[in-house]
Amino acid sequence: MTDESEKFLEGLRQIMDARNLKDAPLSEAAGLHQSFVRDLKRGKAASPKLSSAVRLANALGMTVEEVMSWADGRPDGKPTIAVAGKVGAGAQVPVFDAYEKGDGPQVECPPGLSPHGVVAVEVxxxxxxxxxxxxxxxxxxxxxxxxxxxxxxxxxCVCEDEEGMGWVKQIKPGDEPGLFHLISLNPGASNIWNVRLKWAARVRLHWPAELAQRV
Incomplete structure (x- = not known):
């Protein structure tokens, strides 16, 4: 392995340990063979090509350089974003802003997002x-x-209806002005028709549960 490849691999190990990530799910999230990360960590695979390293970094919500920066241990000063609570995707979840602003659990701020004015919710x-x-x-x-x-x-979108329930749904116009249809993507799930909403905001970024780093 080259020095850079070794640094990337060590950084990858550190990140996976910190986030308690498993080899196969990360490989699949990166669009690689299920055993790719396992073989890489065991030295059974050649040094990762740049394209594979980029895929792995993207799956972690990071750049290759950011992964390499973890080779000497977790960098300090990472910005975080508050997790406001849960939002319903089928489940009925009451007002999900369960914490005072900024006081809830925290998650590392994904690259490309400013931590200012951004909130996270759990599905x-x-x-x-x-x-x-x-x-x-x-x-x-x-x-x-x-x-x-x-x-x-x-x-x-993430939205809140007039009853104080929080949802993540696709929003479409309702049958009358001021009403909206909340559409599910799962064909086996129910839609919600003609509801009034207090507010709605488009989802800016989605992080699978197994890749998010809570702090």
Whole structure:
């Protein structure tokens, strides 16, 4: 292995240990053979090509350089984002802003997102399978006003209905002005028709449960 390859592999080990990640799920999340990471860590595979290293880094929500920076242990000063609570994807979840702003559990801020004004929620239920699974984290930003802006229509959104229930659904126009249909992606799940929403915000980023680093 080259020095850079060894540094990437050591950084990968450190990150996987910190996040309690398993070899096969990470390999599959990166679009690689199920045994790729296992063989790499055991020295049974050649040094990862740059394309494979990029895939693994992307699956971790990082760059190759950021993975390498972990070779000497976890870097300090990583920005974090608060997890506000859970949001329903089939399961009925009451008001999910269960913590004072910024006081909830924290998760590392994914690369490319500013930690300012961004909130994470945990998915509960399976109505958005196969895109979002229970335990996954969704990141979103609210515009500071209780409203349903026109640019959320047709997109997967985090939203709150007038009863105070939090949802992640695809939002479509309802049968009357001010009403909305909340559409599930799982064909076996129910949709919610003609509801009023307090607010809705598009999902900016999705992190599978097994890849998110809670702190």
């Amino acid at each position: 509960s239920g399976d109505s958005m399978e196969p895109v979002y699974s229970a335990g996954d984290l969704l990141f979103y930003s609210r515009n500071g006003h209780d409203a349903v802006p026109s640019d959320v229509i047709g997109y997967r």
